[in-house]
Amino acid sequence: MSANECMEQFSPHLFWDVRKEDIDLDAHAQYVIQRVLEYGLLGDWNLIKSYYGLPKIVETAKGLRSLEPRALAYIAAISKTPKEQFRCYTWKQLNPQPWNS
Known part of the structure; x- marks a missing residue:
């Protein structure tokens, strides 16, 4: 599948703030994987999985500075990777907030 075909098949709400053509x-x-992990539907997940492959998605997610807790739990469970190996998890542990917001 080509990149253009893949971009056309993504859910419209994923890239509402940018031009898909760009x-x-x-x-x-990194941007595409984070958007799909946080806001994508199952079809969007299947698209990036077929385009990038699970190892590339996991390696990219490991380097993300922020990732929603549900998305982190999902990618950790799917890949059988401990949460502690993800930068977003360790960064959050090292920088606690004074209160939950």
Whole structure:
């Protein structure tokens, strides 16, 4: 599947704030993967899984500074990777907030 075909099949709500034509799936992989993990539907997940492959998605997610707790739990469970290996988990543990917001 080509990058253009893949971009056309994503849910419209994922990239509501940018022009889809300007997104390069290879150059903006971190942005696309984070959006799909946090806001995507099952079909969107299947698209990035077929385009990038699970190992690339996991490696990219490990480097993300922030990721919603549900998305972190999902990618950790799917890949059987401990949460402690993800940057967003360790960064949050090292920088506690004075209260939950």
